[in-house]
Amino acid sequence: MAKAYTPGLKVTARTTYRVRRLLPVSGDVRVKVGDSVSAETVVAETFLEGDVFPIKVAGMLSVNPSELMPLMLKRAGDAVQVGDALARSKGIFGMMKTEAKSTAAGTLESISESTGMVIIRGAKTPVQVRAYVAGKIIEVIANEGVVVETDALFVQGIFGVGGETWGPLMVAGKSHTEDLLEEHIDASMKGAIVVGGARMTAGGIRRAREVGVAALICGGIDDADLRDVLGYDLGVAVTGSEKIGITLLVTEGFGDIAMAKRTFQLLLAHVGKMASVNGATQIRAGVMRPEIAVPLGEASSGEIFTGGATAGILDIGTPVRIIRDPHFGLLGSVSALPEQPAVLGSGSKARVLEVALESGQRVTVPRANVELVGD
C-alpha cells in the first residue's frame, strides 16, 4: 500500500465556502434565509452581561456584615450611578454619619449579609456579528447566528496574526519570489488586502501599517520582524486577537521563502475584487489556519468547504511541499513511497518518501516532513 495520509493546506480556485457566524451568547438574528449580505452586514447582535464590581460596603461603614441590611439606601435591582450613596451608618446620636458611595455605575445585583459585600452589575455591552464574506444566508440558527455561503477562491495560509478584515485585493511587487519592501506599498493601498511575493520585510510591514493596509499576504516572515510587530516573542501559535491595526498572513512559513507560484497567480487573477481575510491561527487540537476568501458570485453546487484542517492521501505524483530543513520550502511531487522505514541523518528510523523537486533533483525526506499542496 504505497499511500499515506498527510496534512495539507487548501488552495483552490473555486469552492463553495460556508462560514458559521455565531454570537458568543444567545441574541437576535437580523437576517433571514435567502438574504444577500456583504462582508459588513450585521447578521446577529446581542448584549453581553455587564462587568461585575464588588464593593465592601460593611467595611466602608465599619459595621458587621449582619448589621448592614437596615443601613442600605439602595436595594437589589436599583439603578446606581458612580458616587451614589449605597448605605449610611447610624452615626453617634444621629451625628457623624458615614456614607458608602458606589464606585461603579449599573444595577445593584446583590447584598451579602455574610461578607457585607455589594455587587454592582455594569451596563450591558452590545455585541455585533458581521457576515465577514459577501454571500447568501443559507441557514439561520435561532438566537445564535447564521451560515453564509458563497463560491470563492479560497487560500489557507500557514500562520497569521490579527483578526478578521476585508477590502479590495491588490498586488504589490511583480512576482511570487520578490520580497515585499517598503517601496512596494503606497497610499492607494489604504484599506486593501495586499498580496506580496516572498518574505514581508520589516520595512514593508511598517509602511503598510502607516498607510492603513487592512491585510498583508506574503510567502514568509522573519521571526525577528514578527517580534517587532507584536512587541513580544510569540510562544504558542494561538493568534487572532492581536490589536496591531493590520492582519498579517503567511502562506509558507518563517524565513526567506517564496509564495507558491500557483497561490500567487490565483490571487493575482482576482485583483480588484473584495476579499475577506482572517489571520486567526490555532495550532492545537481543533486546528485553525488563517484564510483568504475571495467571493466569486453565486454559489454553485460544487465541493463544499467549511474550514478547519485538511488532509489527503499521498501517492506517486502527488504535489507536496517539504516543510522541514534541510529542504524547507521546496516544492515537488512524490516520486517514490518506500514501504520500509529508513535511517535518517539524525540517526532516527522513520518512514520516508522521495520527492522529485521542481529543479529535477530527487530527495528523500521523512513522510512527516511534507504537506500536500493544491486543491
Next chain:
Amino acid sequence: MRIVATDCGSTTTKAILIEEKDGVFRQTFRGEAPTTVEEPFADVTLGVANSVTELQELSGYKLIADDGTIIRRKSAADADGCDLYISTSSAGGGLQMMVAGVVREMTAESAKRAALGAGAIVMDTIASNDRRKPHEQIQRIRELRPDMVLVSGGTDGGDTKKVIEIAELIAPARPRPRFGGEYKLPLIFAGNKEARQTIERVFSGEGFALSVVDNLRPTLERENLGPARERIHDVFLEHVMAHAPGYDKLMTWANAPIMPTPGAVGDILQTIAKGRGINVVGVDIGGATTDMFSVFGGVFNRTVSANLGMSYSISNVCAEAGMDSVLRWVHLDMDERELRNRVKNKMIRPTTIPQTLEALVFEQAVSREALRLAYIQHKSFATTLKGVQQQRTVGDAFSQKEAGGSLVDNMALDLMVASGGVLSHAPRMEQTALMMIDAFEPEGFTEIAKDSIFMMPHLGVLASVNPRAAMEVFEKDCLVVLGWCIAPRGEVRAGRPAFDFTLRRANEVVAQGQLIGGEMRLVRFVHGEIGMLEVRPERGLDMGAGPGKPVTREVRGGAVGIVLDARGRPLKLPTSAVERRVCVEKWLKALEVYE
C-alpha cells in the same frame, strides 16, 4: 487472564494487551489508531475499536465483535475476547479546572495540588491575596471556560467570611463550561465546613452543580486531598466525560472508571515508590506541555507546565529560557536567525521530525531547557505545607527545615523515569540519559529509566483493579533501565581529582579509576548485571554520606550503563562560548551520545 487497556490521547488512541502466562503478567502486543473524538467521527469508541483491532491482528485473538464492541470471555477456556478492559483519557484537551482558595500559599495551593493530583490542567488559581483586584479576578473568571471549579478556603471552625467572599466573586461571574451551553458548571466546595450552608445559598442559582466534600485543609498543619480528588474524578466521569462524544458508551465498556491520563500516571508512580520504598521523579514531555511527577518521602506531587513542550510550545521554551541557554548545549555551528525561524516553523508545523543530525542536536538542546524549567516549577510547587506554625528549640533550629521548603531533594532521589517523544524516541539511549542528567542534575546515586512505549497511564488504571499485574508489567515491560548517574554535590575544581570509583561484580573488579573535575565517563554495564559501586569523593564533595565520605551501593546494569559525572552540582558550564563548546563536545564524546 487477558487484559486490554487503552489510552485515548488528543491525537492517538493507544491500546496494549496484557496476558498472564505461567503465572506472570506480561505486556504482549500494542496497537494504535487516530483518536476519534472530534468531527467528523465524534465518537471516541471508533478509535478505541480501531486500536484494539490492531491488537487483534497482531495477537491472533478475536477481540472486537462485529458490532464494534470489545468481546469479553466467559471463561479462561474461551479463545476469543478479554477478561478485563480499562481506559484512560486526555482527549479534547484533558480536564481543565479553575481553583480558588483564600490564601494563595495555603488553601489555594492545597486546592491546586488536589486538582493537579487528580490529573487536571489548572487554568488559574484565584485567591484573596493573588494581587489582583476583585473586578480583575471576576473578569478572569468570566474569560475562563473550565470543565469544573474547585473552591476551598478556611480551616474547619475558622473564619468563614473570606471563603464566602471568594464564593461571592465566583457566583456572579457565572463562568461558562467549555462544553455544552446548557449543562451546569460543576463546582466542588472543599473548604471550611462552617461555611457550607452559606456556600450552598450563594451557588443555589442557575448555572452551578454544587457538590460539597470534606475540607482539603481542615487544619493548617494537615492537608486532606483525598475526598476532593475523588470527587474530581467522579465529576470528571459524570459531567465532563458524559458530554464528550462517545464516552457514555466507553464507560459502559470499561471495568474500572475512566481516569484522566496524568492521574493514572501519578497513581502508578506512587504504587512503584511505595512498593520499592524509594523516591521517584517522572516526566512526560509532550508537544504542548510537560507533566512532572514526584514522590518524596511518600508525598506525591504533580505539576503541569502548560507551555513547555517540544512542538506546539517549542517557541515558548526558547523565549522563556532564552536562546543563549538553549545554545549552550550545542556543539555544532548554528546560525541564530535561521534557528529562530526554524523554531517558529516547528511551532506552526508541529508534526515534523528532525531529519539531520544538526536538527536533532538542536531539538535535544531545547528539551534540556524545557525539562529544566519544568523541574524548577515542580520544585517550587512540591513543598511542605506553608503557613504551618513551627515551634523550635535551640537544638533543632539548625536541622528543622523551613515550612514551605521543597520536598524535592536530588540527593534523596532514587529513580528518574523519562517519557514523551523527544526522550522516548531519541535514536540513542545515551541521548535520553544525558538529556535527563543535564536537565535534572541528579546527585549521588540515581537510577535512570524510560517508559518504553508510554504504558504508564494504562498501568495506573490497572493498579486500581489488579495491582500485581500492574507492578509486574511495569518492572518487566514498561521500564527500560538506562543505567545510573553518579554525581557528587558540591563545586568541583577543574583539573583536580573529584572522586575515585571501583565497580565490583561478585568481588571481581570490573572497572576503577579517578574522575577529574569537569569530566564525564561512561562505564558500560549491561542489562541484567548487578554490581557494587564504591565511590570515594574528595573533600567538599558529597555522594550522599556527607562531604568527603565514601559510599558503596548496589547498581544494576542498563542499556547505557553507569554515567560518572564529575561536573559538580549545581552544574555550571564555562561562560566563554569557545570553552563551553569544547566541554560539551568532550562530554558528548565521553558518553558516545551522537556516535
